[in-house]
Amino acid sequence: MSGIKLALSAYSQAHKFIWSEGFLKMLTVPLLLTVAYFPIMIGACYFSSAFVVELFEGYLGLDGDYGGWAWLEWLVELILFLGVGVLGIITYRTVVLFFYSLYLDKIAEKVEASVIGQVIECNHPATQILGRMVVVAIITIVGTVTMLLIEMGANLIPVIGGLVALALIIPCEMFLTGIGFIDPYFDRAGYSGMQSFRVMRKRFFTVGIFSAFGGLILLIPLFGWFLGPTYSVVGGIILALQIDAEYQDKTDPEKLENKPPPPKLQNKTPEQPPPKIT
Numbered sequence: 001m002s003g004i005k006l007a008l009s010a011y012s013q014a015h016k017f018i019w020s021e022g023f024l025k026m027l028t029v030p031l032l033l034t035v036a037y038f039p040i041m042i043g044a045c046y047f048s049s050a051f052v053v054e055l056f057e058g059y060l061g062l063d064g065d066y067g068g069w070a071w072l073e074w075l076v077e078l079i080l081f082l083g084v085g086v087l088g089i090i091t092y093r094t095v096v097l098f099f100y101s102l103y104l105d106k107i108a109e110k111v112e113a114s115v116i117g118q119v120i121e122c123n124h125p126a127t128q129i130l131g132r133m134v135v136v137a138i139i140t141i142v143g144t145v146t147m148l149l150i151e152m153g154a155n156l157i158p159v160i161g162g163l164v165a166l167a168l169i170i171p172c173e174m175f176l177t178g179i180g181f182i183d184p185y186f187d188r189a190g191y192s193g194m195q196s197f198r199v200m201r202k203r204f205f206t207v208g209i210f211s212a213f214g215g216l217i218l219l220i221p222l223f224g225w226f227l228g229p230t231y232s233v234v235g236g237i238i239l240a241l242q243i244d245a246e247y248q249d250k251t252d253p254e255k256l257e258n259k260p261p262p263p264k265l266q267n268k269t270p271e272q273p274p275p276k277i278t
Helices: 003-018 028-060 067-099 101-115 126-154 160-188 193-202 204-218 223-250 253-258
Strands: 118-120 265-267
Touching: 003 101, 003 204, 003 223, 028 067, 028 223, 067 101, 067 126, 067 160, 067 204, 067 223, 101 118, 101 126, 101 160, 101 223, 126 160, 126 193, 160 193, 160 204, 160 223, 193 204, 193 223, 204 223
Parallel strands: none
Antiparallel strands: 118 265
16 A cells, blocks of 8 residues: 555544544543643744844844844844744644653554554553653654754755755655654554664655645644644554554564564453354
C-alpha cells in the first residue's frame, strides 16, 4: 500500500475512534491543555518579535524614531513574528504530544483492541515514557533548527541553492515532525529508540506524508488548532500498527538477531463458549 493510502487510512480510522462514544471524554485534560496552550504560543510569538525589535533599536540608538520610515519597524516585527511562528507551528504538535503522554497507553489499548483484537502488555512508568518523548522532541527541535540554518546558508547560492535546499529540507522536516506520533507504539512493542528510528526511516515518505496531512489539519481554524494534534496522536498509533505489520512480514528470518522480541499480548476478544455435546 502506498504511503498516501496508509496515511489517509490512519487518519480515517482515527476519525472514527475520536468520535466514538467516550473517547473524547477520556481526553478532556489534554484537550483543555491544548486549548490553553495555543493562545500562549501566539502571544509568545508576538512578544518575542517585539522584544527583539526593541533590543536592536536600543543598540542602534533609534529609540523608535524612524521618521518617514516608521513602517520599517512594523515590517521587521511582522517578519520576526512569522519566523518565530513557523518554528512555533512546527513544534506545536510536539509540545501538545506531552499533554497526551499520560494517556498514550489508554489510547493505544483502545486502538490495539479494535484493530488487532489484542493489547500489548506494557507497564512502562510515566518517567520512562516522558524520558523517551523528551529525547524524540529534542531530536525534532534540533533537526528543525539545523535545517533552518542549512536553508539560510543555501540561500547564499542564488536561486538554485534555495530551491535544492527546500526540496531536501521539507521532506526531512515532515519526517522529523511525524516520528513523535509513531514512536509511542514502537516503544510499547519493545523497540529501542534506534530500532524504532530504523523502522520509521524505511517508511520515510509514509511518515512524512502522514505528518504533512497532520499539518494541513492544523490549518483548519479552531477545529484543526485544537483537535488536529488529537488526530495525529491516534492516527500515529494506527499507522505504527500498519508499519510494524509490514515490517514483521518482510523481515528475513535469517536477520532476526537485531529484531526486538515480539510484544506480549493480552487477548481482548470475548471467549467463545464450549460447544454443546448432544
